[in-house]
Every structure is written in structure tokens, then in C-alpha cells.
Amino acid sequence: MARVLVVDDAAFMRKMLGDVLSKAGHEVIGEGTNGNDAVERFQELRPDIMTLDITMPEKDGLTALREILTLEPAAKVVMCSALGQESKVLEAIKAGAKDFVVKPFQPDRVIDAIGKALA
Amino acid sequence: MTPEEALTRLGESTGDALLDALRTFCGDAVEHGAPVVVPQGEPPLAEIPVPAVIVNVSYVDGVTGGNIFAMTRHGVQRLAAAMMGLGADEAGDGDELSELELSAAGEAMNQMMAAAAGATSALLGDQIEIGPPETRFFESPDQTADAYELTPHVVSVPFTVLDEPCRLVLLVPNAFIVKMSRALSDLEAEAAAGGIRTGGGVPGASLRRVPVRVWAELGRSHMPVGRAVSLQPGAVVDLDAAPDDPVQLYVNGRRFGSGRLLLIDNEWAVRVDEVLPSTAPTTSTRGGID
Numbered sequence: 001m002a003r004v005l006v007v008d009d010a011a012f013m014r015k016m017l018g019d020v021l022s023k024a025g026h027e028v029i030g031e032g033t034n035g036n037d038a039v040e041r042f043q044e045l046r047p048d049i050m051t052l053d054i055t056m057p058e059k060d061g062l063t064a065l066r067e068i069l070t071l072e073p074a075a076k077v078v079m080c081s082a083l084g085q086e087s088k089v090l091e092a093i094k095a096g097a098k099d100f101v102v103k104p105f106q107p108d109r110v111i112d113a114i115g116k117a118l119a
Numbered sequence: 120m121t122p123e124e125a126l127t128r129l130g131e132s133t134g135d136a137l138l139d140a141l142r143t144f145c146g147d148a149v150e151h152g153a154p155v156v157v158p159q160g161e162p163p164l165a166e167i168p169v170p171a172v173i174v175n176v177s178y179v180d181g182v183t184g185g186n187i188f189a190m191t192r193h194g195v196q197r198l199a200a201a202m203m204g205l206g207a208d209e210a211g212d213g214d215e216l217s218e219l220e221l222s223a224a225g226e227a228m229n230q231m232m233a234a235a236a237g238a239t240s241a242l243l244g245d246q247i248e249i250g251p252p253e254t255r256f257f258e259s260p261d262q263t264a265d266a267y268e269l270t271p272h273v274v275s276v277p278f279t280v281l282d283e284p285c286r287l288v289l290l291v292p293n294a295f296i297v298k299m300s301r302a303l304s305d306l307e308a309e310a311a312a313g314g315i316r317t318g319g320g321v322p323g324a325s326l327r328r329v330p331v332r333v334w335a336e337l338g339r340s341h342m343p344v345g346r347a348v349s350l351q352p353g354a355v356v357d358l359d360a361a362p363d364d365p366v367q368l369y370v371n372g373r374r375f376g377s378g379r380l381l382l383i384d385n386e387w388a389v390r391v392d393e394v395l396p397s398t399a400p401t402t403s404t405r406g407g408i409d
Contacts, residue, residue: 009251010226011222012199012202012219012223016203055229055233055249056251081233084234084240087246104230
């Protein structure tokens with residue numbers, strides 16, 4: 001089971017993701033609400049894996065992803081996107097994200113993406 | 120394509136995209152009415168239900184403009200419950216909304232507008248990006264008067280979500296509507312030229328007025344290009360059809376059926392005998408080397 005950092009500007013999404021991950025036996029070790037948080041919390045907590053929303057205030061998920069991968073090229077990041085953001089998802093995968101889940105997500109899909117990224 | 124037609128089309132396609140996104144949370148308990156172009160000078164948020172939770176998602180790249188979704192307090196409570204997989208009877212009913220309920224409303228709008236931006240991107244041929252949602256609570260219509268930057272065009276679309284009245288209001292700058300009008304005109308011209316592009320959220324009804332070329336083909340022949348370019352007046356070219364074979368009918372280069380030649384009032388006409396399924400059109404090679 002993994003130590004997971006969850007980053008999403010919506011408290012609702014952080015709670016939903018946290019519940020799904022906890023039920024699957026993972027440990028949510030921290031949360032972030034924007035891209036700056038994502039980078040800072042990643043450096044501070046060094047999670048096994050993190051989920052990262054794309055559309056966030058101050059710094060978006062794609063910019064944060066690139067900064068995190070510069071800091072730690074082996075970082076495991078699963079992007080969260082809404083329908084209609086396919087081009088951003090593609091950019092994220094090209095940049096080095098391990099996988100993505102589309103909101104509204106299915107719990108099984110989240111667990112599957114986390115499991116594959118950790119494998 | 121007039122600005123009003125383009126605005127109505129934008130209201131329809133955005134409303135449909137929001138409807139699809141809302142159905143993932145609410146099933147069939149959501150619907151929207153016809154878009155209304157708000158006359159210039161009228162307050163854009165006059166029709167919203169108050170007290171209201173208003174979520175605004177702006178476009179940040181590709182085009183500019185605001186997208187406002189106004190919900191009643193109970194609407195937010197019911198939507199949040201639905202997003203958590205709870206029934207309507209398990210929704211909160213207090214006068215105060217929790218942070219989680221407000222966040223759910225913002226997240227729903229984020230997902231709805233991402234879907235709408237995707238549909239508009241496909242239509243315009245440009246990638247449109249949205250910003251994060253901004254959620255505010257208004258007790259009275261007066262409070263909404265100066266809350267958002269006004270734009271030259273406003274489209275208002277009524278919604279019912281889980282039995283609660285809601286409203287989508289699109290704040291549309293001139294540049295957006297110029298871009299939209301041009302894209303829709305290009306789409307119709309493309310359809311007229313025979314290359315009907317699918318997708319993009321454009322209703323089929325809008326294409327029904329587009330004029331198209333219809334022709335009948337008697338038969339074909341194959342020959343080397345060298346012989347074709349050396350044909351002279353008086354030459355006879357054999358076609359592959361017998362006198363009583365049906366003629367093939369084409370619409371803008373796509374074969375759509377066959378029929379029989381008739382003479383009516385000394386003019387040729389075709390009686391249609393067969394119409395092909397619309398899913399498998401055959402393109403004419405007319406005008407090319409065959």
C-alpha cells in the first residue's frame with residue numbers, strides 16, 4: 001500500500017479521492033489545493049505517488065507536474081482531468097505523468113491507475 | 120450567420136454539454152430549456168433564482184468570456200448529495216451550506232464547463248482552456264448587478280436540476296461571437312461543398328437549409344489518361360451501363376441512391392428507386408482520373 005499525496009483545488013474532490021484511496025488501503029499523507037502546494041508538499045513529504053488535478057488556481061497541474069519531474073524524474077504522478085481536457089492530458093502523459101483518471105471518476109479506475117503506476 | 124443565431128447556437132451547444140455532464144451525477148433528473156439572447160442593456164442575471172449560489176468559470180485561453188451557473192441552496196445540497204452517491208432524501212436541508220457542498224457545486228461546474236469547452240474547441244478548431252471555478256453566494260438580485268464584468272452579448276439558458284430551478288448565463292465578448300459566426304459559416308460552406316464535418320455540437324437542423332448539388336450519372340468508362348486527353352469531337356466513348364440500367368444519384372459527390380430517367384415536359388427527370396443507408400455513402404470519382 002502506498003503513501004499518497006492528493007492535490008485538487010476542490011475540497012469535495014480531495015475528500016472523494018481520499019475516501020477511495022483509504023478504502024483501498026492506501027494512506028493519504030497530505031493534500032494540496034493548487035500547483036504551488038503540489039510542488040511544496042511533494043518536496044516536503046516525498047510521497048510514493050500523487051494525484052494531481054489539471055485545472056487549479058495560481059499554478060495549474062501541468063506546470064506543477066513539470067516542476068515536480070524536474071525535481072524528481074522518477075516521481076509517480078496520476079493526473080485528474082475533466083472530460084474535454086484531452087489535449088492537456090496528452091501533454092501531461094508526454095511530460096511524464098504515469099496515468100490519468102477522468103472526472104467524474106469511478107473508484108475502481110482510480111485504484112487501477114494508482115496500482116499500475118506503482119507497479 | 121447573424122450574431123443572434125451564433126449566440127443561440129452557443130447557448131444550445133453549451134447547454135447540451137452541461138446537460139450531459141450533469142446527467143452523470145443526476146441521471147434524467149435534469150433538463151434545460153431554450154436559450155434566450157438577453158437584449159443589450161438588460162441585467163444579465165435578472166432571471167436567476169435567489170438566494171443563489173453562483174459558480175463562474177471563465178475561459179482563459181483560446182477565447183475570453185464568462186460562464187455562470189446559478190443554483191438554489193437546495194439545488195446545491197441535492198447536487199452535492201447526488202455527486203456523493205446519496206439519495207435526494209439524504210441531502211442536507213439546512214440554511215447554511217457546508218464547505219463540502221459549495222465545493223461540490225464548484226467541481227460540478229468545473230466538469231460541466233470543461234465538457235462545454237471541449238465541444239466549443241471542436242467547433243472553433245482552437246483549443247479553449249478554462250480557469251478554476253469561482254463560487255459566490257448572493258442573497259438578492261441587487262448583489263449580482265456589479266458582480267461580474269458585463270459583455271456585449273449575454274445568453275441565458277434555464278435549467279431544472281433535481282427539481283430545482285437553475286440557470287446558465289453565458290457572458291460573451293464580441294471577439295468570441297465573431298469567431299463563432301465565422302466557424303459556423305465555414306462549417307455550412309464545408310457542408311455545401313460536400314465535406315460535411317460531423318461533431319462539434321451543431322444541430323442537424325441548421326444544415327437543412329444549406330443548398331447542395333444533385334446529379335445523376337448515366338455510366339462510366341475507364342481509359343488511359345493519354346487517350347482521355349486526346350479525345351476529339353466526334354469520338355464515341357462506351358459507358359458501362361445498359362439503356363435500361365438505373366442511373367446513380369449523387370449529392371455533392373456522395374452517392375445516395377439510384378433511379379430511372381424520365382422525360383417530363385421535354386426535360387430529363389429522375390424517379391428515385393433506391394436510397395442508400397446514410398452511414399455508407401460512396402464518393403463519386405467525377406472530375407478525377409478513373
